[in-house]
Amino acid sequence: MFNIQKNHDITPYTTFGLPARAAYYTELTCNEDLPQLCQLPEFDMHTVCWLGGGSNVLFMQDFPALVVRMATRGIREVSRSGCIVLVEAQAGEIWHDFVQTTLKMGLSGLENLSLIPGTVGASPVQNIGAYGVEVKDRIHSVQCFDIEKQAFITLSNSDCQFAYRDSFFKHEGKKRFVITAVTFALSTECMPQAQYGDLAQVLAHNCGERSPSAQDISDAVCQIRRSKLPDPAILGNVGSFYKNPIVSAELADSIQAAYPNMPRYPQDNGSVKLAAAWLIDQCSLKNYQIGGAAVHDKQALVLINKNNATADDVRALSDYICLQVKQKFAIDLHPEPVWLPEN
Numbered sequence: 411m412f413n414i415q416k417n418h419d420i421t422p423y424t425t426f427g428l429p430a431r432a433a434y435y436t437e438l439t440c441n442e443d444l445p446q447l448c449q450l451p452e453f454d455m456h457t458v459c460w461l462g463g464g465s466n467v468l469f470m471q472d473f474p475a476l477v478v479r480m481a482t483r484g485i486r487e488v489s490r491s492g493c494i495v496l497v498e499a500q501a502g503e504i505w506h507d508f509v510q511t512t513l514k515m516g517l518s519g520l521e522n523l524s525l526i527p528g529t530v531g532a533s534p535v536q537n538i539g540a541y542g543v544e545v546k547d548r549i550h551s552v553q554c555f556d557i558e559k560q561a562f563i564t565l566s567n568s569d570c571q572f573a574y575r576d577s578f579f580k581h582e583g584k585k586r587f588v589i590t591a592v593t594f595a596l597s598t599e600c601m602p603q604a605q606y607g608d609l610a611q612v613l614a615h616n617c618g619e620r621s622p623s624a625q626d627i628s629d630a631v632c633q634i635r636r637s638k639l640p641d642p643a644i645l646g647n648v649g650s651f652y653k654n655p656i657v658s659a660e661l662a663d664s665i666q667a668a669y670p671n672m673p674r675y676p677q678d679n680g681s682v683k684l685a686a687a688w689l690i691d692q693c694s695l696k697n698y699q700i701g702g703a704a705v706h707d708k709q710a711l712v713l714i715n716k717n718n719a720t721a722d723d724v725r726a727l728s729d730y731i732c733l734q735v736k737q738k739f740a741i742d743l744h745p746e747p748v749w750l751p752e753n
């Protein structure tokens with residue numbers, strides 16, 4: 411049975427904390443209830459908002475339709491073959507807690523993704539990534555409910571069409587599929603991915619000559635993230651506010667001619683990923699504030715809810731940042747979080 415709340419305050423369910431209400435709100439605690447949920451008069455597959463940890467959404471105004479918060483729980487080992495262990499987690503599991511559980515199970519693979527806010531079910535949608543690892547590198551399959559066909563199905567890793575902060579779930583699969591659980595391929599052997607700049611330095615400091623364990627890597631990632639990224643429980647934010655832009659080698663070269671120390675990450679197809687944080691920082695925007703919204707002082711890619719920010723504050727701040735970066739570097743920044751309701 412669903413408890414449908416009307417005109418419900420959804421501010422606490424997002425990490426940025428813009429004030430917002432949903433016309434209707436409920437929680438899903440059991441995947442088997444999905445067919446029944448779809449029959450409710452308040453349900454419309456074209457307008458419903460499936461909410462995970464609320465760490466990648468901004469409610470820019472009250473939400474005029476149904477919001478369903480995924481609150482399913484459960485982690486289980488599915489199978490073991492040699493050193494590869496498949497582990498399934500339900501969509502509503504808190505991502506960081508799940509990562510810590512896999513480490514306690516003696517499994518390696520997700521340690522670089524420690525402390526990313528959000529839920530397991532949201533992780534494939536934007537293919538979360540940090541410190542040289544993307545979740546697509548560890549996903550075996552994604553379990554979904556197909557709203558059109560009213561059937562539970564499993565998508566393989568390749569079905570998900572993963573790319574940088576992108577997947578099938580942001581495009582063709584967007585309205586049709588609800589992610590119910592994700593199965594990860596993890597390993598009983600630690601294959602450290604520890605080359606990423608900051609991480610290599612912190613590990614060298616923490617571990618010396620000893621080769622780092624998966625838990626060491628997780629601890630170092632947490633240490634770095636805590637030093638740069640604000641804790642959403644204390645200061646509202648959505649992590650990176652923009653994707654790192656991918657530009658032509660020519661444009662990257664022309665900027666680098668003026669800024670020899672510009673960070674650049676070559677892509678397989680010859681294009682170059684630039685650091686949005688660096689671009690914003692070059693415009694001297696750290697600490698820049700409009701109303702209650704501001705650019706974080708330790709990481710220019712993070713916008714914070716400094717003092718009861720409104721959606722208008724966030725929109726004005728983001729417009730200003732994009733304009734400054736465009737004028738200085740001729741690069742368009744694209745937000746990483748989803749702005750709701752979408753037009």
Ligand code: EPU
Binds near residue numbers: 542650651688
């Ligand atoms: N930099 C600056 N100024 C700043 C911050 C960074 O010049 O204020 C420079 C750094 O010196 C570095 C470069 O920008 O050379 C990149 O910075 P950083 O290593 O902190 O990573 P990022 O590109 O800003 C990405 C992800 C993060 C992830 C980190 C670590 C995106 C959009 N963001 O950030 O993901 O944690 O790498 O791997 O890809 C998120 O998606 O919410 C997120 C936090």
